[in-house]
Amino acid sequence: MSVLARLVAHPVTERAVLALVVVNAVTLGLETSPSVMARWGGPLHLLDQFILAVFVVEIAARLAVRRLAFFRDPWSVFDFTIVAISLLPATGPLQVLRALRVLRVFRLITLAPSLKRVVGALVGALPGMGSIVLLLLLVLYVFAVMATHLYGVDMPDKFGTLGISLYTLFQLVTLDGWSGEIVKPAMETHPYAWVFFITFILVSSFTVFNLFIGVVVNAMQAEHDLEMSEKTGRPPVSLDDLMQELKRLRAEVQELRGATPAAGGTGPARL
Template sequence: MDQDVFAWILKDRYKSTRTTALRNHGDDYEDDEVVLQTDGTSSRDEHFVDSTRLRSLLSLPGSTWTLLRFNIFIAAIICVNVIVIGLEIDLGDFTANIEDRLGWYAVENVFLLIFTFEMVARMRHHGRYYFRDPWNTLDCIIVTLGIIETWFLAPIGNASNFRMLTSLRVIRLLRLGRLVHLLRSFKELWLIIMGLVDSLKTLGWVCLLLLLVLYVCGIFTTIQIGQDTGTYGEYRISSGGWDHKEYFGTVLKSMYTLFQIVTLENWADGIVRHVVSNEPLMVIFFVLFIMLTSFGLMNLVIGVIVENTLATARTNEDRIRRQQERERSRVLAHLKDIFEMADQ
């Protein structure tokens, strides 16, 4: 609710209270309205309370609609900036001197000015609470590095031709980090990302288990296939060049081949059929291996990500609910104090 609406409600509430008092006490109340002072006393004035005093008393943020439009504008600028970075890489020289990329440098300065203005505006809006949000800290670091690179390192590197300073222009790629800030504007997408991040610990253990399975099976296939020159030596000629040493010659090669089977990329015609045509019983090994890894561990990874995404969504909903309850309690407490002072 906007602050002016609060002012209208409070003014109407005070007028109704004052009308009741006049009706009950007659001349004890005069027609002049009363203004609440900061010390809790009252004095006479023509207005009940102005919107500036009310904003200070309620400690409410700026207009929600204005803030929303500002965020939409910054999100659009971030999208345009990312597109411009891609166009400059394709059409220009991303690491050239200023003279060779003067137009791109001018556009870069425009974006940097806008993002600097955004950072300053948010600092003024949030005050000392600005850096309590880690994403605000990330934005500040990106903007600061952009200022250092664009307004200091680029001119110095251009004048002195230091190759070291020229290589530092890769800092410009850090502007892509603002995409993270943009992704937070899309709730569903952000929940997926946070679910993936929260799954990293569990995914690490799953990957370790997969690595152990690949290592053990790699040793087995190296002995069974890679070192069986008697069986596969002649098959290389008859098959038209399928080399068992290329796929299972060492443990590392066997692990890489087995990982290809896990991803089901050309696993049947490219690998398994050649092995099974010489050793039919190996079909049992490959079936069990695919069931354990592709159908087991890989689906376990998907399940972990989905579970953490749902947990993140529940946590986010609880956090929003608690914030709304705290804000509602704070506003109601302020309104209660104002009504009590108005009734005095």
């Protein structure tokens, strides 16, 4: 391994880059204060440029070491994209890109293994979360149509149209002012309106949102099993694998019952 490759992979290098990411996060936050910038704007700008230069050198070194393999690693591409955005000019029509410099803070994800596991689990949970989002949209649509018919005439500001009803029910999902702003005014003209709204809250906020939690927890467990399998060199064991192993053991026990003679007799032994 070359000197450059050893330097790039050295733990001290990773810790130094991690420290610079944290420092850069602090400086970017300080730059939002006019009083701080009025007094320390020059040094903060120089420090920001220095940190960016270090990031560019680090990415260039990793490119030189890994070459095309660098772009086959999603996390490396992520780092490259963030640093490339930071290099874009932040003047004129592209001044909005100045705010995107804070994306450098996301490099903490690639430098901290625990954060990488969390993000990996969230990415793995996206397919399941997509199905749950579709279910939530169906629930919102069905209840919005019902609410528009039931309360649209008496509460046009909340349920006058289907679009307004969808927005109001989404507010109910977040439980923001659900009682004082929505349910109690509806009960002034519809005393039993609470049944409709409580049912919706139970279905959407408590049931569907808990499904989100279940999918994320399952993805986190799968990510943990994969990590443990990489450490031990054994493939991860799923619930289906355990059930198949249990069935195999049960079949072997049945065969032993039939093959072992009973003591003092000719019939099969009873275990």
